[in-house]
Amino acid sequence: MIRAKQLLIATTAIILVVSLMSVTTRERGYVTLIEEKLIQALAPLERGLGVIAEWIRARIESVLELGRLRVENALLRDENEHLRALLIEYQEMKAENQRLRELVNFAPTRPESAIAAQVIGRNPDNWFGYVEVNKGSSHGVAPNMAVVSPAGLVGRVTKVTDSTATIMLLLDPESGVGGLVQRSRDTGIVLGGVTARGTLTMNLFSREADVRYGDVIVSSGLGRLFPPGLIIGEVVSVDRNRYSLYVIAEVKPAVNFGRLAEVLILSTAAELLPRSTGSGGTTP
Amino acid sequence: MKTWIVAGLLLFTFLLQLSITPFLSLGGVKPDLVVLLVTVLGVVFGSSFGLGAGIVSGLVADIFFGRYIGIHALSLGILGYLAGLAEHQVYREQSLVQVTTAMVATAFHQLVFMILLIAVGPRLPLGAAIGRTIIPVALYNGVLGPFVFRAIFRLQQWSQKRTERAS
Numbered sequence: 379m380i381r382a383k384q385l386l387i388a389t390t391a392i393i394l395v396v397s398l399m400s401v402t403t404r405e406r407g408y409v410t411l412i413e414e415k416l417i418q419a420l421a422p423l424e425r426g427l428g429v430i431a432e433w434i435r436a437r438i439e440s441v442l443e444l445g446r447l448r449v450e451n452a453l454l455r456d457e458n459e460h461l462r463a464l465l466i467e468y469q470e471m472k473a474e475n476q477r478l479r480e481l482v483n484f485a486p487t488r489p490e491s492a493i494a495a496q497v498i499g500r501n502p503d504n505w506f507g508y509v510e511v512n513k514g515s516s517h518g519v520a521p522n523m524a525v526v527s528p529a530g531l532v533g534r535v536t537k538v539t540d541s542t543a544t545i546m547l548l549l550d551p552e553s554g555v556g557g558l559v560q561r562s563r564d565t566g567i568v569l570g571g572v573t574a575r576g577t578l579t580m581n582l583f584s585r586e587a588d589v590r591y592g593d594v595i596v597s598s599g600l601g602r603l604f605p606p607g608l609i610i611g612e613v614v615s616v617d618r619n620r621y622s623l624y625v626i627a628e629v630k631p632a633v634n635f636g637r638l639a640e641v642l643i644l645s646t647a648a649e650l651l652p653r654s655t656g657s658g659g660t661t662p
Numbered sequence: 663m664k665t666w667i668v669a670g671l672l673l674f675t676f677l678l679q680l681s682i683t684p685f686l687s688l689g690g691v692k693p694d695l696v697v698l699l700v701t702v703l704g705v706v707f708g709s710s711f712g713l714g715a716g717i718v719s720g721l722v723a724d725i726f727f728g729r730y731i732g733i734h735a736l737s738l739g740i741l742g743y744l745a746g747l748a749e750h751q752v753y754r755e756q757s758l759v760q761v762t763t764a765m766v767a768t769a770f771h772q773l774v775f776m777i778l779l780i781a782v783g784p785r786l787p788l789g790a791a792i793g794r795t796i797i798p799v800a801l802y803n804g805v806l807g808p809f810v811f812r813a814i815f816r817l818q819q820w821s822q823k824r825t826e827r828a829s
Contacts, residue, residue, distance in 0.1 A: 427680075
């Protein structure tokens with residue numbers, strides 16, 4: 379009798395959970411009241427534990443890395459000199475670009491408004507690629523906004539509460555970004571996959587696409603979700619299977635997602651899109 | 663063991679999983695402490711307890727981060743229930759049994775999770791998913807398994823003493 383009762387409870391629980399899963403299969407840009415309250419209640423605890431974890435990691439790393447720092451310092455000094463020269467050149471080009479834009483009355487392609495946010499948590503499993511940040515709708519964050527770090531493109535906002543936002547990383551199995559090979563301008567779509575592998579897959583639309591090891595991949599801006607020209611990563615291998623419709627390149631992301639601490643949320647790109655997101659996957 | 667102790671333990675483990683384990687990641691893989699806890703709770707306290715612990719902790723994970731609400735709840739619920747079937751079948755005090763239980767349970771859970779994920783959403787390369795996620799997480803959890811078993815045994819003893827003193 380007890381066994382039958384247990385089985386009934388287990389079956390009911392499983393049916394309820396499966397129903398919930400099927401209802402939420404489609405991507406939602408909003409959160410329910412229960413989700414919002416739970417996320418907001420746990421956010422301060424999570425932030426506190428995150429600070430402690432980061433402090434411990436930083437102490438251990440600083441001890442381990444002392445020997446290497448001296449050599450690295452010398453290299454960085456050289457690099458700094460080189461970058462200073464490049465910066466001057468860049469400022470010159472930027473000024474010239476601005477003058478030319480005004481001349482032809484172009485709208486700026488790079489959004490000017492960005493919201494700085496701190497990473498306060500990561501998804502608990504090894505399958506999805508999500509982080510949570512400490513800025514939400516009260517700071518102007520909305521679903522579909524592109525997210526970047528100084529190293530390159532991070533992903534996009536998928537869920538927003540009043541004070542937090544969830545970001546889908548490029549590594550997530552459902553992530554997809556329009557990309558192009560910076561050198562040859564060949565285009566394709568950069569997809570996530572197995573998060574633990576740490577690399578992305580780029581399907582290039584043309585079978586004759588010119589792509590090779592070391593090529594830099596940037597966002598193409600097609601689909602308007604992500605601004606063009608943001609660094610996605612570098613090609614580490616190319617697969618030209620003659621039976622495949624695509625040339626497939628494995629791309630190592632420019633961003634170290636394991637060490638992501640601060641991000642910039644770009645507001646302009648999302649404003650170009652309608653707010654409702656009906657499809658299951660990510661629009662490139 | 664009192665329900666509030668288990669609830670607190672699940673919440674604490676979940677917060678550890680969100681904040682600390684990313685820093686313990688080896689080769690892109692982090693241990694899954696929630697899976698370990700649900701397994702141990704099932705083995706120590708039985709199927710009903712394991713099922714409840716799995717569904718509750720899974721729902722919290724789903725609401726917090728899950729792309730599909732229910733995927734963690736279902737996979738952890740199944741895990742907790744099946745782990746509970748081994749309640750009186752294994753010598754759970756032995757380290758080797760603890761390591762093996764943690765490894766097998768984690769591999770099973772990850773496999774169920776992958777199947778559910780493929781069923782509802784994205785296509786995943788199976789070889790990479792098994793080789794780069796399922797096996798490494800199972801090995802990692804296997805190493806940590808005995809620590810979680812011992813922590814739960816101690817907590818159980820402490821809870822029993824507290825109850826005896828109160829009565």
